[in-house]
Amino acid sequence: MSTLASFKPDIWSGRLLKKLNDELVYKNVCTTEYEGDIRGFGSVVKINEIGPITINSYSSTSTGALTVQQLTDAQKLLKIDQSKYYAFWMDKQDAAQVVPKLEMDALGESAFAIANDIDEYIAARYGDAGLAIGGTSGTGVDVSSTNVLKYLSLAQQKLDETNTPKSGRWCVVPPWFYQKMTLAHVAMSTDNQKSLNSGYVGSTMYGFDVYVSNNVYHASGTDRAAIMFGYKGAIALAVQVMLADRVDSGTIGFKTLYKGLVVYGAKVIRPTNLGILWADYIAEAS
DSSP: OOTTTTOOHHHHHHHHHHHHHHHOSGGGGSBOTTGGGOOSTTOEEEEEEEOOOOOOOOOTTOOSOOOOOOOOEEEEEEEOOEEEEEEEEEEHHHHTTTHHHHHHHHHHHHHHHHHHHHHHHHHGGGGGOOEEEEOOSSSOEEEOTTTHHHHHHHHHHHHHHTTOOSTTEEEEEOHHHHHHHHHTTOOOOOOOGGGGTSOEEEEEETTEEEEEOTTSOBOTTSOEEEEEEEETTSEEEEEEEEEEEEEEOTTSSSEEEEEEEEEEEEEESOGGGEEEEEEEEOOOOO
16 A cells, blocks of 8 residues: 555644644744634634732731632733745655655645744734833843843843742843854853754853744844743743645646645733843954
């Protein structure tokens, strides 16, 4: 029996999902706990949170009744408003002897392209960050190896001031910003397995796990980067593979059609735990 004839669609879907996860950088810094609630494109996931709890004073001589608070909830909506697909032909005769390799290569390229779209979509959530670390979209702060520490420290301070959990803190930086960190001797890549696919560079500084990505948003035509700092809980992401299949072409020659559909959405759900630094690249002094 041929490889094509023995194919099972659920296996192909699983492979696509694994490849997507391998390629995504920003997914590593998002909470994905709501993924199980999505039902396809157009779904809206309701994220419920408990409102503030009121604290009252108590004395052993108090005789009055306790003040009992009515709990309220704060609800945010995560919309699954993105839908992306791939579709391509593969000739059976040309691929007869090398189907597994061609399939994996094509799957890898398809997954990378979709993962790149998802990463860019998450990176564009910078506008919802509630903490200003420095600069604006119109005027960034010049960052070099001599002051990069200052901005990392300031990001840490801003998150501390909003009681952002220290566990799971992260920053995603462009390659040029990481180079400034390296020159300042505060970053060093390690032989860490996670660095192979996820963008994690094996460095932790000022409490941040550092990820490097070319998808960090840059103002059009400039080296001004919108660098986000936060913790894994500030941004919610939900991704679902709706379809991953391959079918005989029918009447169109001896070809097989490969197709896949992925839906997703992302939302900043805790803006006071997410900071943005508008950083301008400047050359190092010679």
